[in-house]
Amino acid sequence: MTASTKTKKPAVGGKNGKKEKVFHPSSRKAGQLARKSLRTDKLKSLRSQRKEKHGIDADVYGFFYHMMPEEGVLTLAELHELVRDNWLTRHDDELAAEKAARRPGRPKSKREVELEDEKQLEADEYRTGFEVIDLTHKANVDLFRAWNQKEVAYIGLLRFIRIFSGEPERTVISRPGKHVSIIGNGQDQAMDVEQS
Numbered sequence: 001m002t003a004s005t006k007t008k009k010p011a012v013g014g015k016n017g018k019k020e021k022v023f024h025p026s027s028r029k030a031g032q033l034a035r036k037s038l039r040t041d042k043l044k045s046l047r048s049q050r051k052e053k054h055g056i057d058a059d060v061y062g063f064f065y066h067m068m069p070e071e072g073v074l075t076l077a078e079l080h081e082l083v084r085d086n087w088l089t090r091h092d093d094e095l096a097a098e099k100a101a102r103r104p105g106r107p108k109s110k111r112e113v114e115l116e117d118e119k120q121l122e123a124d125e126y127r128t129g130f131e132v133i134d135l136t137h138k139a140n141v142d143l144f145r146a147w148n149q150k151e152v153a154y155i156g157l158l159r160f161i162r163i164f165s166g167e168p169e170r171t172v173i174s175r176p177g178k179h180v181s182i183i184g185n186g187q188d189q190a191m192d193v194e195q196s
Contacts, residue, residue: 054152062149063087064133074135080168083130088122091115129162131174136161139181158182 023030067082068074074082098112108116122130133155134140140159147154159177164170177183 057152057155058150061133061147061152061155063090064135065144065147065149068135068141068144073138073141076136076163076171077168079132079135080163080165082135083126083132083163084165088119088126091119095119126163126165129164129172129174131160131162134159134161134173136171137182139179140177143177143179143181 023033064082064087067086095112095115098109098115102109102112133144135144137159144158157177157179158175159173159182160175162172162174
């Protein structure tokens with residue numbers, strides 16, 4: 001008989017005709033497979049959480065990107081005004097709509113509670129020190145303008161400062177930035193540097 005006249009037997013089971021092995025639930029191999037499956041699920045969960053956080057961060061940085069002046073830099077007073085009048089009030093319309101939609105005597109909706117909590121948290125953060133991209137620093141603003149508005153890792157190159165609502169003249173460098181154009185620039189002699 002030649003090789004071409006032999007007939008193949010039909011496949012029995014999964015891939016490549018092999019039967020799927022079944023392990024005893026208490027066996028060492030079953031434990032290994034269970035741990036591998038848990039690790040895979042955990043990594044997927046972490047990956048999705050990281051992706052969601054990066055999306056939120058990109059939205060925050062995108063807000064300040066679009067509020068940047070076309071040319072030049074902001075003064076410290078203008079930066080405070082931007083945070084106070086634009087950033088902290090961005091949800092006011094939605095919050096007012098939620099309040100208007102609620103019938104008298106009814107409890108607050110979940111969304112209304114979330115918006116109020118977020119607004120209070122951000123107001124407290126602004127009072128105790130709100131971290132923002134330094135839009136008063138020329139080299140930093142020029143670098144920020146080059147951002148493609150997608151890559152969150154790029155933001156790590158930028159310099160961040162902390163501003164305080166109660167002390168409008170006070171700024172603290174919270175993250176000095178990693179880009180060559182920012183490092184060693186003698187423009188920030190009067191600023192405090194936050195120690196980590």
